[in-house]
Amino acid sequence: MTDRGQSVVVVKTSTANLASVLTGLRRLGCAVQTTDTAQQIQNADHLVLPGVGAFGAACDVLRRHGLIEALRERIAGGKPTLAICLGMQLLAETSDESPGVPGLGLVTGNATRIPDHTPGIRVPQMGWNRVLPTDECRIVPAGFAYFANSYRLTICPDGWSPVWCDYAGRFLAAMEKGAVVGCQFHPELSSTFGKQILTRWLET
Amino acid sequence: MLPIRIIPCLDVRDGRVVKGIRFKGLADQGDPAERASAYERQGADEVVLLDVSATPERRGTRLDTVASVRDQLSVPLTVGGGIGGMEDAAALLGTGADKVAINTAALDNPDVLTRLADRFGAQCIVISIDALAVAKGTHDYEVVVRSGTHHIARNAIAWAQEAVDRGAGEILLTSIDRDGTRSGYELALLHAVRAVVSVPIVASGGADSPDHMAAAVANGADAVLAASIFHQGNHTVADVKQALADRHIFVRRDNRSNSEDSVR
Numbered sequence: 001m002t003d004r005g006q007s008v009v010v011v012k013t014s015t016a017n018l019a020s021v022l023t024g025l026r027r028l029g030c031a032v033q034t035t036d037t038a039q040q041i042q043n044a045d046h047l048v049l050p051g052v053g054a055f056g057a058a059c060d061v062l063r064r065h066g067l068i069e070a071l072r073e074r075i076a077g078g079k080p081t082l083a084i085c086l087g088m089q090l091l092a093e094t095s096d097e098s099p100g101v102p103g104l105g106l107v108t109g110n111a112t113r114i115p116d117h118t119p120g121i122r123v124p125q126m127g128w129n130r131v132l133p134t135d136e137c138r139i140v141p142a143g144f145a146y147f148a149n150s151y152r153l154t155i156c157p158d159g160w161s162p163v164w165c166d167y168a169g170r171f172l173a174a175m176e177k178g179a180v181v182g183c184q185f186h187p188e189l190s191s192t193f194g195k196q197i198l199t200r201w202l203e204t
Numbered sequence: 205m206l207p208i209r210i211i212p213c214l215d216v217r218d219g220r221v222v223k224g225i226r227f228k229g230l231a232d233q234g235d236p237a238e239r240a241s242a243y244e245r246q247g248a249d250e251v252v253l254l255d256v257s258a259t260p261e262r263r264g265t266r267l268d269t270v271a272s273v274r275d276q277l278s279v280p281l282t283v284g285g286g287i288g289g290m291e292d293a294a295a296l297l298g299t300g301a302d303k304v305a306i307n308t309a310a311l312d313n314p315d316v317l318t319r320l321a322d323r324f325g326a327q328c329i330v331i332s333i334d335a336l337a338v339a340k341g342t343h344d345y346e347v348v349v350r351s352g353t354h355h356i357a358r359n360a361i362a363w364a365q366e367a368v369d370r371g372a373g374e375i376l377l378t379s380i381d382r383d384g385t386r387s388g389y390e391l392a393l394l395h396a397v398r399a400v401v402s403v404p405i406v407a408s409g410g411a412d413s414p415d416h417m418a419a420a421v422a423n424g425a426d427a428v429l430a431a432s433i434f435h436q437g438n439h440t441v442a443d444v445k446q447a448l449a450d451r452h453i454f455v456r457r458d459n460r461s462n463s464e465d466s467v468r
Contacts, residue, residue: 017328019300020281023274053325086325120205122404122426124327124373127206128249128456144207144456146249146280148302148327150373167206189280189302191244 005031006202009044011067012036013051013058013087021050021084024188028198038070046202047074051086055111055151056098058086068104075106080179080204085149088175088182097151107157107175114150118168124150131173131185133163139200140174143193145185147173152184179204207456208448209249209427210417210441211406212434214239215256216285219269222256223384223431233435236269241276243434246441249456251277252305252376252406252429255285267299274300284332284376289316290323297324305332305376308349311356311363314370321371330406331372335360335393336380343392348380360393365400374404376429382410384432389420398424414439414447421453 008030010021018034025032025048033040041047049071051058062068075081075091089095092103095111116123128144140163152171156162165173165184174183181201187194214221214236221233233239240251253273255266270283283296284305293304310317310331320329335345336355345360364375377397379390389407397405407425411417417428433439445455 017297017300017302017324019271019274019298020278020302023300024278027275027278052328053323057323116402122402124403125206126327126374126404127209127426129206148280150326186280189278191279194278 005029006046007044008032008046008048008202009040010034010048010050011041011062011071013049013053013061017052018050020186020188021048024194024198028195028202030202036065036067038065038067041067041070041074044079046080047082049081049083049087049090051084051088051090053086054097055086055089055095055103056101058090059098059101059103062090062104072104072106075104075180078178078180080201081181082187082198082201083180083182084188085184085186088184089151089153091182092153092157095151107160109153109155109157111151111153114152114171115168121168124148125167128190129165129167129173129185131163131165133174134161136161137163137174137176139176139181139204140183140197141193144190145173145183145187145193146189146191147185149184205454206426207249207454208417208421208425209406210247210444210448210455211250211252211282211427211429212239212243212248212441213252213254213408213429213431214273215254215431216266216269217256219266221435223435237272237276239435240273240281243441244277244279247445247457248279248441250280250282250427252282252284253301254283254305267295270296270299270301282330282376284330289313290319293320293324297328303328303330303374305330306372307332307334310367310372311347311349311358314366317367317370317372321373326371326373326403329372330374330376331364331367332376332378333360333364333367334378334380335390337390340381343396345393345396361396361400364397368401368403372403374406375401376406376408379409383408385410386412386432388412388416389423389425389428391419391423394420394423394425414444414451417444417448418451418453421448
């Protein structure tokens with residue numbers, strides 16, 4: 001368990017489901033609030049950037065609320081930040097899901113669609129898959145994590161520690177750089193495995 | 205390949221878990237949040253909550269039940285039953301559902317699937333299909349709506365294909381012939397739908413044993429849903445996973461001991 005009342009701020013990227021993230025953090029004893037202001041993004045001790053829905057729509061919401069610069073500064077500065085699912089893809093430059101829409105561009109990379117012509121591969125990837133961290137990872141352990149995605153990053157950006165997974169080829173299940181973590185899977189829906197990740201991240 | 209998901213289903217009416225045979229004769233089976241939490245501890249990969257009374261009695265799906273289950277549950281939660289359209293779906297996703305299972309509303313207005321997928325992403329949108337064999341023993345299936353009380357002349361396989369084309373990211377495929385009968389899943393139905401879609405399929409209706417689940421997997425199911433066998437304590441989710449692993453089916457097991465979490 002983490003310190004009681006530890007404060008976590010969750011970015012409202014859209015009308016997407018935040019309830020799982022919010023209740024998951026509250027179960028760990030956190031005081032959780034949501035925000036759509038740049039100031040709270042800058043000041044938060046711990047910030048979660050969730051994401052469900054399309055890349056372009058989420059970028060659009062961040063831009064309309066003027067949150068892009070605050071997120072860039074915060075993440076570049078290494079403040080504790082957890083970007084989940086689409087949130088992780090938003091850190092990259094682009095996505096094939098929404099051609100021509102720039103992401104945060106904090107890391108090089110383009111999110112690509114899972115090839116669905118592979119036998120036995122369903123798209124969306126919906127379910128539990130085994131993730132394997134490299135030795136330098138400090139937050140994500142090996143184990144089964146819950147995924148619900150059609151797009152993913154396949155190349156680990158420079159300076160980040162990769163957590164790999166396989167589904168119609170190798171892809172980036174997560175990436176860590178100090179207290180900044182991107183997770184393609186949903187730690188808040190990954191039972192005890194996910195709680196372990198959230199707990200370690202909250203301790204950063 | 206991902207591990208086959210084992211999904212306990214909570215049929216809920218008036219805030220209580222119930223289970224009947226062919227959607228009738230419902231008996232009390234406990235508190236939804238307690239049940240869901242117990243199933244997660246047993247190793248459930250996901251939980252489905254269906255409000256079985258919502259459509260016939262024109263009630264909205266009960267948001268308070270969803271919220272109380274969400275509080276307890278840290279695996280994915282799919283909610284279905286009487287979802288009328290965008291607003292209902294948005295309310296459920298906002299309250300704690302990770303996916304919504306749309307049935308009647310999609311048949312009435314198939315465009316709702318596209319609009320939901322555009323707004324929330326295909327991975328949130330499940331098309332729930334209740335299928336009934338046109339005649340006993342035939343492999344011709346029609347779609348049934350209003351919780352099994354009202355027939356509609358629509359081919360179930362063609363509807364599955366259309367629903368996916370319109371944006372559904374998963375199919376919850378229930379055989380009404382088999383529901384609650386403990387006679388096994390309707391394998392020919394699964395096989396036929398598998399042949400026309402590439403999204404995940406959740407087999408539902410009739411499970412009574414790991415053998416039934418293994419047969420569903422062999423016929424294209426990516427996940428198997430069951431209610432009675434778990435509620436009545438004949439099998440825990442962990443028992444079922446062990447039995448499936450013994451049959452060389454890939455399942456997710458205890459995450460904390462990574463060395464023994466799978467076969468193959």
